Every structure is written in C-alpha cells, then in structure tokens.
Amino acid sequence: SEQAAGEKPHCELQRTESCKVQVTAEGGKGKALCGEGRPSSSCVFVVRKDQDIYIQTLRKLFNESHGIFIGLQRSEEEFAGKSRKTQLVQVSKNYRSVIRACMEDMHQAAVSARDPALHSQYSTQVSILSAMELIWNLCEILFVEAAVAGPLLLRLLDWVRLHVCDVDNMVREVLSSENPSKHELFWNVVDVFVLQGRMDEARHLLSKEASANPTSVNMCRILDDLMKKMPVPSLGNTQTLTEMELKWQHWHEECQRYLQDGTFASNSHMESICKILLGDENAILEKKELMTTWYHFLVTRLLYSHPTVKPMELRFYAQSSMDLFLGGESSPEPLDTILMAAFEFELHQVIKECSIALSNWWFVAHLTDLLDHCKLLQSHNLYFGSNMREFLLLEYASGLFSHYSLWQLGVDYFDHCPEYGRVYLELHIERIPLNTEQKALKVLRICEQRQMHEQVRSICKIMAMKALRNNRLGSALSWSIRAKDAAFATLISDRFLKDYCEKGCFSDLDLIDNLGPSMLLSDRLTFLGKYREFHRLYGEKRFSEAAKLLLMLMTAHIAPCSFWMTLLTDALPLLEQKEVIFSAEQTYELMRCLEDLTAGKSDKQKFQDDDVETMKVEMLRLALARNLARVIVKEGTLEGS
C-alpha cells in the first residue's frame, strides 16, 4: 500500500478504516499494483481515477464550498456560546444551499441531456446530492444546532417536509382540480398533510369537504377543531415543556373521547385521521405509501405520540420505527444506516458510513470540519497520528490536485491542516504539470508565500531548463533571476558565450544589453555583460575605455581562463591601431596575461596545438612588442608624458 501511496495523484484510493483498499475495476483503465507486506496476503489493488472532479456541475460545488470553508476557518472564534452557534448554523445552511444549487444545475443538465448514458449519470448524481443534503440537514439539526426537546420536533418536521417530495405531484394535482373534494386522491392528500403536521392545509381541505358534503359537516367541524387545538412545541420561550406536555395530554384525551364515542364511525377516512392524531402506530403504518420512508414514519410517530421528545431518546424511536416500517421485507440501505447512526448520535459512525458510501471525500471532509468547529469531535488520534478532520481534509485536497485547475482550491485546504498539510503541499505542488508559464507563476507564488524555497528553486530550474532547451535564453535567465540561481545563470552565460564563439556575434542583444543589476547574479553573467559592453565601446570607437575594460576583465579575473585567448585576440585590433591605445603598464599586463596563459599549458598541449593557435600566440607577441616599443617612445617624449 505504500507503493500505491507513492503513485502520482491521478488516481484515488478508497480506504475503509481497516485500511484494506477497495478493489474497483474501471473498464480497462484500471492499473493493477501488487500489494506488499505480509507474505501470506497477496492482494491486487486496482486503482481508480476519481471521476467526480471532472463533472462540470459539481465543479460549482467544489468552488463555492471552498469559499465557505475558508470563511469558516477565518471566522472569529471570539464569539462564544449562542452567537457562535448561530454563526455555525449559518455556515451549515450555506453549505446546504450550495448542494441544492448544484442539484438544480444537475437536474437541468439531466433534463437537457440527449445521450441516455449521460442522462442516467446526471440523474444518479441528482439523487446522490439529494441524499447528501438530507444527511447534512439532519446533522445540522442534531449536531450543529443541537436542537433541544421542543424545537427538535419542529426542525424534524421541517426536515421531512423538505425532503419527502414524492407526494408533491399528487398534492398539486388535487389542489388544482376544480372540485378537490371529489378527486379520488383527495383523502390521500389530507392524510399527507396530517402525516406531515401541516394542520392548516389539512383544515383548509376539510372545509372544502364540509361545503361539498353536508352530511359530514359536523364531523368536519369537530376534526377541524381538534386539529386547530393541537398543541405544538414553540420555538420561543412562550411556554415551558411541562406546560406543553400538560396541554398535549388534555388534547390527547379529548381526541380519545371522540374516537371512542364513535363520532367518526361513519367516515373511515376521518376515523383513521383521528387515530393518527392519537398516535396509533398501526393507523400511521397503514399510510406507508404516503410516507415512503421510515424516517418520515419516525417523525410522524413522534409528532403524535411524543412531541417533546429529547434528543437522546431519538435512538429508541428511530430503531423501532425502522423495524416497524421495513417490517422485515427489505434490509436497510446505506442511507438508512447513515441516518440511523445520526439519530443514535454516533458521529464517527456517520462519518465512516458516509466515507464508504460516497465516491469522493467532499462531503465527509466538509461536514467533519464543521463538526470539528462545533467542538464535537474528540481529538482521539487515528493510528498514524493526525486526527479525523485532518485526515479527511488531506484526502479531499489530494484528490483535487489531480485536476488541472481545481488544485488551487486544494492548496487552501492543506494550509488549514496543521500537522501534515505543509508536507502534503510540498509533495503535491512539485508534481503539478506546468504547461504554461502563467501556471508556473501561480505555483511559484504559492510556494513563495509559504516559504517553500526548495520547491521554488526546483520549479524555476525546471522552467529554466525547458526554456533553454527551446532556445529561449531570455526566459531562462528570467527564471534564474527569480530563483536567484547563480549556477543556472552561469550556465546560460556559457551558452551565450558559446554562441558568440561559434557565430562571431551575440544573439539576443536586447537581453545582454539590458541586464541591469541582475548582471551581478553570477560572475559569468557579469563577464558577459561587461564583454558585450567592451564590444559596444569598440563599436562606438571609444578605444581607450574599451582597452581599459578589456584589461580589467582579465586582471580582475572576471573572465574565465578559457576565454582569455579570445580576449587577447580581441585586443589585437586595438594594438594595431595607428594611435597608441594601451599604455606601457597596460601592455606589460597584457604580456603577463599571455605568458600566464601559455605557461599554463603543458608541453603535451603545446604539441597538440595546431598551427593556428601557435600563429595567434606569435602574432600577439609581435603586436605586444611593437606596441610596447611605440608606447615607450611616446611616453618617453616630452609631449607625450
């Protein structure tokens, strides 16, 4: 598995907590690696590329949530208690609205997709996003907001109303028909309203029934009255729980009396509604199709039998609700397991189950981060040292790095992982493919801001080398300057000098003539600049300055020894001028340089020197001697001195 971790981050490993890598093959694209480790277990790991990051509409999710994440990390911790909680709830709501926006876009994409495979992919994504929002919403109610008994039920009711939409079409159909009470699905809709605790809407429909059916007016009125009087928990501080419970008890008894009196005996629909109001499990269960899910059943049950349920009591009701609803016909799906874990307040279980069920780390990473900010995750360390939040963020961000543009988001996530974030970033950032200079500049800026000097040097070297290979000497120099890489600047200068020796003239004069202070980056570069200056001075016929510069290049050892011969040869035309340019001192210096140069060669080298070389040396000696003669005479005469 270490082998797999060292892979380039183009593929993504799914890990369960027991660290056995899941095997998923992807139609020929999978790469097989052999597992190392214990000799008895030889596993084959198939590594799969994370496709989700390439889905167009999901990119909005990643980008927007990145903004929310950063905002959360930067938010002031000085708010304590209630205002902090409000802030965190707002963050949670923001995340959820991003998921919903994404769902909308995905839905639009699904509707307009012509390719059936694409359509089904998008539709799947829509349902996945919907499930994510469902889970997140529940976690917000139970963990972030930590709703207490009373408001808890109201929140759960909202939750159910928002997410059980299968019945919306039916509701719309009945409501928009001319004579709703005559519609065959009329009572279904009334039931739906009652099951979801939407009393006002139920009562509204009942009034239609009352006006349409005079025989049932009395029953309607009583039922309407019961619905109106039903006590619900309040959000504000208008009543205490005990008060509410008392009122509810009275109301419950009143309903009981009406039922037992047989008030609704003639209308089975209304009788069943009355039973539902009394919290009769069987009556509620009869409406299974209208509730569609066990958690709807749970909330309805709670509404009508235990509206002041405490958070910690939820687990019992949840388990029994699921058992009753599924009734042994079907087994719980992953979503059910996750929700159950949430009702049981098993945070780690929720996160674990979500990690397994979902195909990328986005959801668990952000949710865990939020829960961590709510101070709900104990900081027990996982076996390799970092905590759960950091682990998930690292996984998520690593996945982003394989994308050609989302990697920038990943950087910020690593920044907020205190233990390993920096190391991960250092490793990942060097492996981003740099196909354009602008991308390289962005990467460099990120490294410089975080004092990652190694990475800066390495990236600049890569870019400089690429430029050099493409013959872009100016670009190469510009990269070396950025990295303050003297060695590379020397390399570039050598290249220029080589070009000069071969072609006899300088290429890229616009660069060499305008080196400015960057000339000082390396000795060779300084030499190059000065040498070019010599040529310029010579071209402008400022011979004595040129001569002085030339000599200085050798005596100050700015010029590399290999170049001295060239420099001395350059001195020849100056020596041959009609006017004497080099002074006696200077001529002696030049002679010394020549002798140093030739003395340095061993006898063997001298033997290998071809005629041209020896002739050059001879010519130089002659020219120097002649110059010396002339200058001695000149300096000796009265006018000359």
Added chain:
Amino acid sequence: DGTSCVSVCARCLAKSDGVISIQDNRISIWSVGDLGNVGLNGEYQGEPQLLCDIRHNGDVMDMQTLSANQRWEKAHYHVDRDASCGGAACTGVICSNPEIVTVGEDGRINLFRADQKDAVRTIDNADSSTLHAVTFLRTTEILTVNSIGQLKIWDLRQQRNEPSQIFSLTGDRVPLHCVDRHPNQQHIVATGGQDGMLSIWDIRQGTMPVSLLNAHEAEMWEVHFHPSNPDHLFTCSEDGSLWHWDTSTSVSEKPSFLHQGGRSTTYFSHNTINQSVVSAWLSNDPTKDRMEITNLIPNQTLSVNSLDILGPCLVYGTDAEAIYVNRHLFA
C-alpha cells in the same frame, strides 16, 4: 462554472450587454440581460444567460472581439513547428479590426488579418524572453512587454525585425505582465509587473518609467484605463484584489489662478477634465495630487485573472471559477 476564468471581455453585442468569458478552454458568450433586475448593491440578480459556446484546444489565455471567424493553428511554437510538443502558449492578443496581433511564449509576434488564412507577417525571435502582452500604440505601432522587464515599441510599417524603442525598468528586471495605453493621450502607457507594481511611462521622453506605484502583493495580471473615463484605471492581481485608481479628484484641484495669471493657457483646457493635456498620471507631486484607490473585492480569496470595463460596467473573472459583473461602477 468551468475552470479558472482566465480572461473576460465586456463588449456590447448588438443592443444587449454581453460578457465573453473563457473557462475550461471554452469561450462562452453570456448575456447579462436587461436592467430590470437590479438588486440592492446594484448587482444583477438574475442568472446570466449563456448565448453560445465554442470549444478551444488548450488553455485560452487572452481574447478580443471580432466579427469574423478564423482559426490559426500553431501560430506560436518552439523550435520545431510540427513537433507534437512544439507548441508554445500564445499569451496575448490584440485586435484593431481587421488586424490581429498575437504574441507568445516563443517570443514571436504574429500579425494576422481576419480575412486571410496565413499570417501577414511574423517576427521570429522578436524577443529572447516570453512576451506577456501586446497592445496597439497607434494603428501601425504596437507595444509589447516581456519577462525581463522591457517595454518595446514595434513599428509594423518597417521591415526590419527590431523594435524601434526599448524601455526598461530601473533596478531589477522584474517581468512585466500587462500593458495598456491611455485612450486619449497616446504617450501615456501603464504596465503591471510580477511584483504587483504599477508603472506609468511617458514614451515621448526617457527610457524609464515616470512613476512607480507600489500596488499589489503579487503579480498584476491586467491593467486597463477606462476607455471613456481615462482618469480611472483598473488593475487586478494574483493576490485576489481588484483596484480602482481614481485620479479625477486631483485634476479638479488644479488651482485656477494659473489660468488667471495670464500664463500660457495651452496647458489647461476649458472643457471637461478629461481633456487636460497634463494628465494626472504623469504629474508626480504628492502634495497637489491625491489619488483615490479602492479595492473592489470585499472577501478576496483566489486570484483575479482578468478584467474589462465598458461604461459603468465592470467584469472580472477569478480562479474560483466565477465571473462577477458590476454594472454600477461609478454609483
């Protein structure tokens, strides 16, 4: 949506205001719609409508509007044009209908015409380093900036492949990333560098910038004079900020006694402030001139890669794959 928004371009498409964006190597034209839907901050409330969409191979770095439709492949390349990896990024494009000039990482300048299949003129190895941006100085002259801090003027009428003038920064040869010319006074040029510094040049005189203004904390990606209100300048940067530079206040402070004193009045005109010959951009006196600089982005996170302005409308794109439109710039 899409990748990092690398370039935006605001233009009036027919009658409705349009925004052109580049994302995910796809050039998209959006209609930002009518003025009916303006929210509290003057921000457009509705969703921009996608009008059309063209796919593009490779990263799109820059763009301009033109009415014709052409495609010049491999306009920029390193060494060997036909090698598969030989392509070089084209970093800048400017057009003045029907002529189009492009520059690239290969140091090459290409001149195209919208109706011609091949390049009209190519200057190979115009620069030994990467050319980052190009703009028109006059109809036959262009300005380029490169990664060794040089601003060059090229005269396209001349056949020689040498710049007619070279300007460079003082001090370190910090790469220059963007260039723009004052819309009315063509001798005033603004450039932005890798260190976030804004340089104002007077190309009539000297080879060094007139003023250097310390601005952003990271690369300045684009600089634009407002086309009809050139006392306003806009710059955007890798550090995530977008600055609005406003010198209009300083010009109005010019004391009127100079006018009454009988001095030559060729320096000041009677009409609008914009017509003032001595532009606020060139004057250096800190006591007289105040420049107002505002950061237009409240919560900056990722880089702002590109901006454009037209009238009261500002458009910019960020690395967070979002485009922002501000339709009430001077409100």
